[in-house]
Amino acid sequence: MSIRNPKQALYEQFAIVAKALGHPLRLEMIEHLAQGARSVEALAAKLGQPVANVSQHLQALRRAGIVSAERDGKFVHYSLSDTSVLSAFASVRGVAERRLAEVDRIVRRYFDARDDMRPVTRDELQALMRDGLVTLIDVRPADEFALGHVPGAINVPLGEIKTWSGSADAGREIVAYCRGPWCVMSFEAVAALRSLGHSARRLEDGMPEWRAAGLPVEMAAWYRG
């Protein structure tokens, strides 16, 4: 850590941030934290990882200034330091999308591409919702839905898609969204709904992007006030 010259010292600081983003688990953690603050234990449960491991990765992110911690009793709630983290994540994803054929291959394996695969943009969705033309479902788990969702969205966690679709109007198009543009839950939801005979598309982004765009966010009643 000896500072030979300021130029290299600066690059070292930038590298610390990039390095902190350079691990799959930490990226997944960031995407979860983008939904809202989480305790170490809650995050570990979401990720299916040992608590100690998650704690150490969180500290790595904290050292890089990517997340911040706030103690609340015996819990420590971690959250993203600011929205610049999300844009850094998006930029990295942008490079990966543009240049790594692998990413495309993985997505296609997951979701057979058709012309109607085109995702719905935020603007399109707002128009469709205003005119009452679509049913909007939020396929994230209930706790994430409660912390904030697109106004008018119905919470249908992935496991309940099949049950729910029985009661849904078969002739009405469904738009699904989840955590972000590469969150696979909305892909799975759309695939499931189509196989059940519904017309369904994905929202191109997820909740964090909706919020970052300054659009209105609705919260569950027991969180209000």
Place this chain on the structure above:
Amino acid sequence: MSIRNPKQALYEQFAIVAKALGHPLRLEMIEHLAQGARSVEALAAKLGQPVANVSQHLQALRRAGIVSAERDGKFVHYSLSDTSVLSAFASVRGVAERRLAEVDRIVRRYFDARDDMRPVTRDELQALMRDGLVTLIDVRPADEFALGHVPGAINVPLGEIKTWSGSADAGREIVAYCRGPWCVMSFEAVAALRSLGHSARRLEDGMPEWRAAGLPVEMAAWYRG
């Protein structure tokens, strides 16, 4: 590299890109390549690093899709794959700037902050140049200047600042720019000019950002056509 599920596979791909950015030398290489394509040897000379080391880092960047290589005789010219790389770099820098007090500290050590430290924006510079109020100097080495510079700029490499300043109009403000917002050459140039009694400021960005903004770029005569 076993693909357990598509979600993790995607995060792994994103992590590859971020990991490639997670090394000071590679970040410095990217900033150099943002000025224009370079051969391995030329880049190694700029960085003061052994050729083999630079070659291996270049390959790491290539695997991540950040740079691309083009063979030309016995030379291999590397360049940035696309401008999304620059925006990813900028985002990482943004997180670092916002969150790491260390960065601020390093910059301040380099350049004692005053109210007139405020850098000149691109828009301001264009207005100042149009009205002929400032002298614009490009403090990068001559080869980088030749590959493209801001119209009207004079090339004054760092080592020639002192000599050049003797012939400069002492009452006229000087604006200096170099490779990018954190490139220290323009900091050093401004510090040197001020100590010599000149009024000098930095342009907030460098050449790559100027080019990425779609602004006109001038090339040396022997490169034209």
Place this chain on the structure above:
DNA sequence: CTGTCATTCAATTATTACATTGAATGACGA
């Protein structure tokens, strides 16, 4: 075909990152 030169590869060592385990801390409630 041979020599030269830019680049890459292969092998080595040192360093750093990672996951796991079990123990230590720190705050709360009884």
Place this chain on the structure above:
DNA sequence: TCGTCATTCAATGTAATAATTGAATGACAG
């Protein structure tokens, strides 16, 4: 004060990454 629980720390083995060296490739000139 004591026990409980969330979190962190410390220690371990393993794997990945980095810099260095010298040899191998691949293209050009003669």
